[in-house]
Amino acid sequence: MDAALEQVGPRLRAARRARGWTLEVLAERSGTSASTISRLESGKRQASLELLLPLVRRLGIRIDDLLPGPPADPRVRRAPRRADGVLVAPLTLEDAPVQGFKLVLQPVAAPPEPRVHDGFEWVYVLSGRLRLELGGQEHLIEPGEAVEFDTRVPHAMSATAEGPAEVLSIFSPAGERMHTHGAG
Incomplete structure (x- = not known):
């Protein structure tokens, strides 16, 4: 049929x-x-x-x-933007049930203040070194490594002072609002 x-x-x-x-x-x-x-x-x-x-x-x-309408254009045409000094490039459609982004984090001497919100986050490091502060412990995540964590645990991500870090990040809508629209 x-x-x-x-x-x-x-x-x-x-x-x-x-x-x-x-x-x-x-x-x-x-x-x-x-x-x-x-x-x-x-x-x-x-x-x-x-x-x-x-x-x-x-x-x-x-x-x-x-009857269903014609299939939607699957291409993601959302413009990259900056939030809290991080370049945020959307990888998913705006109404997708989970959100994916390529983040470019600039080097910083100290990580930002940890945040807490509902959801889970998955991060894959493409290049650079990612500093992940999670529950009061610092983890250095290398290119090719992935992390998964409950975002109700206090967490902060930043590039190390050595240079920028490019990461792929996937999270629920609550995480998308927190991480890609800034702390405000």
Whole structure:
């Protein structure tokens, strides 16, 4: 079956449930049997215009609402920005469930103040040396090494005084707000 047609049933079910209607309510209002609607929603009956028109009219939606739109452009076109002196280049779409960034941290003599927030963070060092202060202990992370930690533990990241560090960082939306928009 065509992938677009496979989505008709679940989208029909979602539209019905969004109105708080049972199968029986939609059946009564559309003049279609509850068993036919159930089979359409589960994909056990092929959708046709003859079956769908009375349903979409009663639901107040269009036939197009039951079909997926064209695939979105997968390219990430978000501009890099600076936050607390760190160059932040987004690697994921803005509405992605997890956020990925390439961070370029400049050398500093002392690490920033540790922060705490909800979530987990995963970091991979591309180049330079990363100073990770985690729970009061300092760790030097070399290129090719990765770390994972609970961000509810006080933590701070910076490049060592030797030079900049480039890292890939993946975290939840709470971590994204904390790390890429600055301390404010």
